[in-house]
Amino acid sequence: MFDLDRWQEIYHVLRKNKLRTFLTAFGVFWGIFMLVIMMGSGDGLKNGVSQNFGDMATNSVFIWAQQTSVPYKGFTRGRQFYYENADVRALDEAIPEIKYLAPRTNVGGFNGASNVIRGLKSGGFQIFGDYPVFDSIDPVNLLQGRFINEIDIKEKRKVVVIGLRVKELLFEKNENPINQYIQVNGVYFNVVGLFKSKRTGEAASNDNQRIHMPFTTCQKTFNMGDAIGFFNITSKDGIPVAVVEEKAIRVLKKRHSVAPSDDAAIGHFNLEVEYKKMVGLFFGIKVLVWIVGIGTLFAGVIGVSNIMLVVVKERTKEIGIQRALGATPWIIISQIITESVVLTTFSGYFGLTLGVGLLELINYLLESSGAGTEMFLHPGINFSVAVVSLAILVVAGAVAGLIPARKAVSVKPIDALRYE
Amino acid sequence: MIDISNIHKTYITGSNKLHVLKGIDLKVEAGEMISVMGASGSGKSTLLNILGILDNHDHGEYLLSGIRIENLNERKAARLRNKYLGFVFQSFNLVSFKNAAENVALPLYYQNVKRKKRNAIAMEYLDRMGLKEWAHHLPNELSGGQKQRVAIARALIGKPKVILADEPTGALDSVTSQEVMDILTDINKNENITMLIVTHELDIAKRTQKTIRITDGLITEIIKN
Ligand SMILES: Nc1ncnc2c1ncn2[C@@H]1O[C@H](COP(=O)(O)OP(=O)(O)OP(=O)(O)O)[C@@H](O)[C@H]1O
């Protein structure tokens, strides 16, 4: 198997017509190169979009209140209503499929005017009133201190957990923000935690400008009564959040005298549906990439098979000599198949290496320039895919050599010897 | 060593049938050196190819060293060729990208002899042919006589029982032809290897023990030289 003569023969055959060998090899090279690039890009796209989810529970739904659009029970249409604390227990009791239920309030709009002050520094941030359970739905990286806890809720403590950007804007570089005070809408709060988003890109910079305070504190301090801004709910494992969504909307409609047919009154956003759409999209992309990639690769392999046929034909006489001297059909067949596999694997390996190299380069450029992180992140293929592709190449090479090899031994030795 | 009786061979090309061998009977004893003569197209090469298991016969019986040659699969045929037969061709049939030593060593490659060992043996045989200095030359760097001597060394290396030579001197000048015949008679005498030599030249045929004449697919004459 590893006799030098075998490799000498392969070397000779491949070298004899360099251009032809190169063109044949290029077919396979291009096939695997394209497969790698397309797969890597697909992954990059997926990573880019997935980053917007961070570690957020994807089986979650947001529900908020809007204006009614249907007159009902003596109310006219266009009524603005609010959720209240009693809704929480009602939802919890009515819907056993709920895993986490996080009522939330918010103060101040997005990117609003300056609402937080510390000494001479100030900034405009998003301010949320949250329960500790929120950290289970949309976790953050705590850099220092802690998140809101139950005692904060119970005692309505004036404490906040701030995002990294908030700290950067309100504190000196080396300053420790924990136990310091900041003024939110004119009220002093003690900083108990500092966090960093688990997302990347723009999503992350939004996250890092958030300030969380205890839900109860928020309601009381900013005179919200027992109004709730919105609910963030997740379903138990294995249950589609749409089930919870539908039930919750029904319960809330009933409690707030909203017509069952009024679809505009209650705003809701099902993250799971969006997530599934995206997962489906990326699955589709993946399938497409494999079909196109394998197709291209297949074309390359057919090229190899074709050229091996020509090579076998050119070498008919030589193969005849070998057979006259006692080469068994198996020796001839395995020789030709080895040639085919070597040609395929070498060129394929080259394509694989170059493809991965190019992806690494793109990755490096993206990272060093900081560009394109919104849609495209860490393009690359995983190791097992590379190994599988190589295995496919070896098998494909063997298959490509099979027909020519059989052709080589199908003629009688004398006819091969006589061949001019 | 070789025992054939009533061998028939017909070539079919398209709708044409050409009955080339029409019942050949021949016995060759071990160690005999025989020449085969006959007009062009009389079927000499056809007979030699059948004896060499490079082609199959349609009818009749062929015993090689007592082994019945009939309906062999290619693997068995290859093994028999490798073990019992050595070939010398008019056009030498050396493998162009292998040097002289590697060409000589080829039959041993098919016996799975290690490269080092088979190349050492090949050097011995080349030495006997007076070609030691040419061992690492490619065929296209050798003269016709040298090529044929390489081919003879290659035919010998597998220690065959029979050497089949189809016009071995056909491409050589008369001096070189005589040198090649010297080598072949030498081998026949010293190693007791049976030989069949197809030739058109009377002085080549005269150097063998018997000359068989084939006319129109039949043996018509056997002459003792
Ligand atoms: N493969 C083949 N297919 C068809 N016809 C063939 C084939 N090989 C040989 N023949 C024919 O068979 C006849 C005998 O051929 P063969 O080669 O045995 O002759 P030969 O005696 O060796 O002649 P020469 O002295 O010219 O070599 C010729 O007429 C030739 O055309």
Ligand SMILES: [Mg+2]
């Ligand atoms: Mg002939």
